[in-house]
Amino acid sequence: xxxxxxxxxxxxxxxxxxxxxxxxxxxxxxxxxxxxxxxxxxxxxxxxxxxxxxxxxxxxxxxxxxxxxxxxxxxxxxxxxxxxxxxxxxxxxxxxxxxxxxxxxxxxxxxxxxxxxxxxxxxxxxxxxxxxxxxxxxxxxxxxxxxxxxxxxxxxxxxxxxxxxxxxxxxxxxxxxxxxxxxxxxxxxxxxxxxxxxxxxxxxxxxxxxxxxxxxxxxxxxxxxxxxxxxxxxxxxxxxxxxxxxxxxxxxxxxxxxxxxxxxxxxxxxxxxxxxxxxxxxxxxxxxxxxxxxxxxxxxxxxxxxxxxxxxxxxxxxxxxxxxxxxxxxxxxxxxxxxxxxxxxxxxxxxxxxxxxxxxxxxxxxxxxxxxxxxxxxxxxxxxxxxxxxxxxxxxxxxxxxxxxxxxxxxxxxxxxxxxxxxxxxxx
Amino acid sequence: xxxxxxxxxxxxxxxxxxxxxxxxxxxxxxxxxxxxxxxxxxxxxxxxxxxxxxxxxxxxxxxxxxxxxxxx
Numbered sequence: 116x117x118x119x120x121x122x123x124x125x126x127x128x129x130x131x132x133x134x135x136x137x138x139x140x141x142x143x144x145x146x147x148x149x150x151x152x153x154x155x156x157x158x159x160x161x162x163x164x165x166x167x168x169x170x171x172x173x174x175x176x177x178x179x180x181x182x183x184x185x186x187x188x189x190x191x192x193x194x195x196x197x198x199x200x201x202x203x204x205x206x207x208x209x210x211x212x213x214x215x216x217x218x219x220x221x222x223x224x225x226x227x228x229x230x231x232x233x234x235x236x237x238x239x240x241x242x243x244x245x246x247x248x249x250x251x252x253x254x255x256x257x258x259x260x261x262x263x264x265x266x267x268x269x270x271x272x273x274x275x276x277x278x279x280x281x282x283x284x285x286x287x288x289x290x291x292x293x294x295x296x297x298x299x300x301x302x303x304x305x306x307x308x309x310x311x312x313x314x315x316x317x318x319x320x321x322x323x324x325x326x327x328x329x330x331x332x333x334x335x336x337x338x339x340x341x342x343x344x345x346x347x348x349x350x351x352x353x354x355x356x357x358x359x360x361x362x363x364x365x366x367x368x369x370x371x372x373x374x375x376x377x378x379x380x381x382x383x384x385x386x387x388x389x390x391x392x393x394x395x396x397x398x399x400x401x402x403x404x405x406x407x408x409x410x411x412x413x414x415x416x417x418x419x420x421x422x423x424x425x426x427x428x429x430x431x432x433x434x435x436x437x438x439x440x441x442x443x444x445x446x447x448x449x450x451x452x453x454x455x456x457x458x459x460x461x462x463x464x465x466x467x468x469x470x471x472x473x474x475x476x477x478x479x480x481x482x483x484x485x486x487x488x489x490x491x492x493x494x495x496x497x498x499x500x501x502x503x504x505x506x507x508x509x510x511x512x513x514x515x516x517x518x519x520x521x522x523x524x525x526x527x528x529x530x531x532x533x534x535x536x537x538x539x540x541x542x543x
Numbered sequence: 544x545x546x547x548x549x550x551x552x553x554x555x556x557x558x559x560x561x562x563x564x565x566x567x568x569x570x571x572x573x574x575x576x577x578x579x580x581x582x583x584x585x586x587x588x589x590x591x592x593x594x595x596x597x598x599x600x601x602x603x604x605x606x607x608x609x610x611x612x613x614x615x
Contacts (some may be wrong), residue, residue, distance in 0.1 A: 154586040158594060168593075170586060186589075238610050256610030263613025271608065280566060288607035335607040338548065340555060341581065345564040347573055351581055354551060355603040356544055397547065398604030400581055404573045411583070417601035425601035433578055451600050476615065477600055488587070502587060508598065534594065538586050 150174040154538040161531040163227065164194035180250075182242040190234040190260075195227035199368040199473035201460045202226065202524040203380045212366065212385070213298035214308035225528045228367060234260035238267075248275045254288075265292040271337075284339040284353075295328040296366045303387025304467055307369055331361030347404040357394040364388045370473045371460040378519025381463050386472040388456065394419040409433040417451075423477070425451035433490075445486035445504065453479040459514060459526045475528050480510035486534070497541040504534040 156168040172186040198209060200220075207220045209228070220226045238256035245251055249272065256267040269288035276283065294300070301307075339353035364387055372382040400413035410432050417425040426449070433443045454477040456470035486504030493499060510527035517526060566574070573579060582588045582605075589609075596602050597614030 152586045154590070156590045168590070170589065172586065234612060236610050236612065240608075252608075254608045256608070258610045258612050260613055265611035265613070267608065267610050269608025271606070278565070279568075280563070286607040288609075290611045292611055292613075294613065333611065335603065337603075337607045340551075342555075342563060343566050343571070343574060344562065346566050346570050349574060349579060349581065352551060352555065353604055353606075354544075354547055355607065357603055394601075394603055395544065395547070396601070396604035397551070400605075402579055402581060404576075404579055409578045415601070415604045417603065419600075421600075423600045425599070427601065433583075449595070449599060449601075454600065476598060482599065488584075500584065500587070506594075506598075530598065532594075534590075536587060536590055538584065540586075 148176045148543075150540070150542050152538065152540040154536055157533075157535040159533045159535075160194065162195070163530065163532075164192060164196055166190055166192045180244045182240075184240040184242070186236075186238045188234075188236040190236075191231075192233070193231035195229050196367075197475055197528045198226050198228040199370055199386060200226040200383060201371040201373070201380065201473070201521060201526055203371070203378075204520050204523070205380075207380065208310070209369070209383070210307055210310045211298055212296065212301040212308070214311040215298060215313070217310040217312075223524065225525070232261050234258060234263075245272075248279075249273070262295050262297075263292065264295070265290055267291075280343040282341040284337065284341065286335075286337040286339075288333075288335045290333040290335075292331050292333065292361075293328050294331065294362055294366065295326050297326060300327045300329055300362075300366050301385040303364055304384050304471060307383040307385060329362035331359060331363060333360075334358045344401075348401065350401040351399070353396075353398040355394075355396045355398065357392075359392040359394070361390060363390060363392055365472070365474060368472060368474050370458065370471055372463050373460050373518060373521065375462045375464055376519060378517065378521040380460075384461060384467075384471075386474065387470050388472055389421065389470055392419055392421055407435050407437075409435075421477070422455035423451055423453070425449065431488075440489065440491045443488040443490065445484070445488065445502075447482075447484035447486075449482040449484075451480060453477060459517075460521070462518070475508075475510065475530075478510050478527060480508055480527070482506060482508045484534075496543065497539070500536075500538040500540075502534075502536045502538075506530070506532045506534060 151173045153171040158166040168188060168190045170188040174182055174184040176182055202223060202225050204222055206222050207226055208217055210217050236258035238254060240252050240254040242252045252271040254269040258265040267288060267290040271286035274283045335357040337353055337355045339351060341351045344350050368386040369383045370386055371380045372384055373380055396415055396417040398415045403410045413429045415427040428448045431443050431445045433441055435441045456472060457477045458471050459473055461471060484504055484506045486502060488500055488502040491499045508530040512525045512527045514526055577583060
């Protein structure tokens with residue numbers, strides 16, 4: 116027994132010194148070095164597009180309040196998307212830009228084009244304090260799908276002032292994007308060519324054709340203030356300014372050219388949009404802690420030089436049940452005016468406008484989203500969330516300038532979509 | 544752009560004198576909770592931004608960066 120005592124002390128000292136030696140350099144990492152947020156989105160439009168989108172993001176502490184974050188996203192998209200042409204009382208045939216492929220749409224049906232694609236996107240952010248009151252996040256992102264590639268860089272700065280009750284923010288993001296189309300990129304407002312398959316062209320969605328591409332650049336700036344209003348209220352006011360330059364047209368979208376008296380479709384032309392767009396937005400968000408529940412409210416006013424103005428109201432009420440889990444109903448209302456070159460169709464014999472698009476996303480419309488989220492904390496570090504939402508877009512189905520047979524057709528392709536997302540976040 | 548910024552600055556300056564309380568650091572327990580963050584669920588927010596960007600003409604306001612997509 117006497118002999119064993121020094122051995123125990125020696126062991127204890129050795130263990131203690133090892134613990135100290137190994138623990139010290141990692142002191143900054145001790146508190147949950149990894150935060151992982153993973154999710155799965157299922158987005159399903161009635162009779163139109165379906166998207167499945169798993170995503171994972173991870174944030175790792177590098178110590179000294181420095182962080183590295185990654186995000187990986189993979190989308191698979193398939194279904195039918197409106198091609199811009201108007202529904203009419205006769206079956207319609209549509210041809211690709213090169214005339215190499217063709218598809219048909221029944222009479223009195225919304226003309227849509229079937230597609231399927233997948234997209235991979237990844238981004239990395241490096242967050243670093245510049246001083247006790249300033250920090251920066253530098254980011255890079257890449258997104259790639261068959262017909263689109265985007266490369267982006269961003270820098271965001273935050274500066275705490277007023278005893279950390281006020282945070283000033285500034286951000287800049289640059290994106291260099293490439294639109295790639297199988298076959299050729301059509302000239303805007305030219306006639307859609309007739310179906311003329313060649314031996315090496317083949318049927319299908321442009322199979323056997325080469326790729327053509329056009330580029331666009333996007334620059335975005337943001338200035339913002341976040342303010343603690345009182346012990347229970349936080350508010351944020353942002354202003355964002357964006358400039359898009361280059362090929363902003365959708366190469367797949369067309370317009371019907373209709374007879375000025377009967378309204379019958381005679382022909383189709385490719386759409387054409389301006390090659391610049393200046394976008395501005397004011398965004399206000401407030402978070403309010405009631406005795407137990409929390410309310411998030413935001414409003415955005417958006418305007419651009421395509422003459423689109425939009426209002427967005429968003430309200431989430433987080434209701435804590437008192438049994439760990441919570442319910443969060445969500446309401447979102449969105450309304451926009453039409454871009455000044457939006458037209459549901461062109462009229463034969465009239466002078467062609469400089470720009471024209473029948474893309475329903477540039478039409479005057481309203482959108483409502485109703486959602487409910489259930490959050491279930493599993494333990495102090497993990498939480499499971501499930502959210503179900505329903506989105507409904509409505510526009511002017513029977514515009515006043517419809518001609519002849521157009522008056523009996525639905526000229527705005529309304530949209531109903533279900534959105535289901537499952538998220539799991541954990542720290543370890 | 545400058546007109547908007549001047550208006551925003553004037554509104555904030557006017558508010559800051561009277562409407563904001565000097566909340567002390569030891570009174571910021573509620574503000575520090577996850578559910579009080581401006582974006583409490585970043586991934587849900589990411590999904591929403593992606594869907595809305597692909598279905599609407601308006602975008603921006605919340606932040607910059609994060610990557611583009613060919614959906615609009």
